Amino acid sequence: MATSLTPPSQGKKSGLKPAGTLYRGREGMWSWVMHRISGVLIFFFLFVHVLDTATVRVSPEVYDAVINQYKNPVMGLGEAGLVGAVVFHALNGVRIILVDFWHKGTQHQRKLFWGVVVVWFALMVPFLVRHLTNVFTH
Amino acid sequence: MSAPEQTPGGSYAPALETPRSPYKRSRSTRPNWELHGWLFMRMSGLALIVLVFGHLFINLVQGEGIHQVDWGFVAGKWSSPFWQTWDLLMLWLAQLHGTNGVRTVINDYAERDATRFWLKMALYLATVIVLVVGTLVIFTFDPCADPTRNFDFCSAA
Ligand code: HEM
Ligand code: HEM
Numbered sequence: 653m654a655t656s657l658t659p660p661s662q663g664k665k666s667g668l669k670p671a672g673t674l675y676r677g678r679e680g681m682w683s684w685v686m687h688r689i690s691g692v693l694i695f696f697f698l699f700v701h702v703l704d705t706a707t708v709r710v711s712p713e714v715y716d717a718v719i720n721q722y723k724n725p726v727m728g729l730g731e732a733g734l735v736g737a738v739v740f741h742a743l744n745g746v747r748i749i750l751v752d753f754w755h756k757g758t759q760h761q762r763k764l765f766w767g768v769v770v771v772w773f774a775l776m777v778p779f780l781v782r783h784l785t786n787v788f789t790h
Numbered sequence: 791m792s793a794p795e796q797t798p799g800g801s802y803a804p805a806l807e808t809p810r811s812p813y814k815r816s817r818s819t820r821p822n823w824e825l826h827g828w829l830f831m832r833m834s835g836l837a838l839i840v841l842v843f844g845h846l847f848i849n850l851v852q853g854e855g856i857h858q859v860d861w862g863f864v865a866g867k868w869s870s871p872f873w874q875t876w877d878l879l880m881l882w883l884a885q886l887h888g889t890n891g892v893r894t895v896i897n898d899y900a901e902r903d904a905t906r907f908w909l910k911m912a913l914y915l916a917t918v919i920v921l922v923v924g925t926l927v928i929f930t931f932d933p934c935a936d937p938t939r940n941f942d943f944c945s946a947a
Pocket of ligand 2: 887
């Protein structure tokens with residue numbers, strides 16, 4: 653039902669379909685989505701991690717058996733992914749803090765996001781070289 | 791269906807105060823939990839950068855990386871109050887930060903009251919389990935429990 657609130661461009665005559673209503677933000681939205689996914693992922697990892705670390709109290713044999721599961725190449729790739737998520741979440745957390753507290757933070761928020769991406773690569777490249785060498789050449 | 795008196799701001803226009811009516815400045819005396827949570831997320835986040843990055847560096851990068859980790863490695867670290875304190879702080883800050891974060895995510899996506907309630911109960915239960923188990927493990931761990939491994943810090947006693 654067309655009311656006076658319907659914008660003219662969405663009326664029948666224009667023949668145009670109304671624009672989609674799905675919000676597609678730019679850097680701001682993607683950093684938010686990635687921050688949320690990485691945070692929840694680390695949360696679930698931490699739950700498993702504290703429980704498997706608890707097996708140190710069962711016996712050295714049980715702990716070693718559990719931790720050896722983390723040493724095969726598939727888990728090695730999983731660890732690389734986990735570290736990637738932790739590093740992104742931490743750097744983007746700093747970006748959020750700067751936007752909140754630094755008086756020029758909002759003005760530079762887009763640059764800050766690309767700063768996060770650059771520092772992420774700068775940390776991850778040496779880490780991956782080191783970690784993947786450990787995992788695949790042992 | 792005919793809605794009564796639809797205004798752009800909602801069904802009913804809010805009552806307007808007279809221009810000079812005295813403005814109530816009395817502050818609520820209740821603590822502002824959402825504000826404290828917001829600040830806690832930022833402060834714990836900054837501390838976790840040091841704690842988690844340090845943890846990953848020691849356990850995953852230096853030495854033989856993941857291959858060095860076994861019971862003896864943990865015994866070596868937890869024979870020192872420094873690493874016990876480090877891990878205790880990391881455990882509590884990471885878990886409380888993560889719980890508060892996931893609480894926000896549940897509030898955002900679970901629309902039914904009952905779903906939201908039970909998801910949060912599961913979240914708090916998991917939090918209590920992790921904090922209790924993790925804390926007990928740090929304090930009750932005995933690095934000299936394995937007689938087949940003779941660390942020099944064990945022979946002293
Ligand atoms: C793949 C990467 C990781 C490895 C190999 C690893 C390894 C270990 C090891 C060997 C311990 C035993 C004590 C110690 O060494 O300090 C431990 C404990 C712990 N780790 Fe990690 N960790 C990893 C990632 C993480 C991350 C990302 C977090 C934080 C979110 C974390 C949080 C903790 C906590 C809180 C404890 C203490 C557990 C307790 O109180 O029982 N770890 N980890
Ligand atoms: C490494 C250092 C970390 C920093 C600097 C950091 C920083 C932050 C910041 C600033 C926020 C935003 C809070 C808000 O919007 O009010 C946040 C949210 C969150 N963090 Fe962290 N964090 C860190 C580690 C962790 C860890 C270890 C976990 C998991 C155990 C975690 C899980 C979460 C979750 C689930 C959220 C909520 C995301 C959302 O609401 O979209 N974070 N973090």
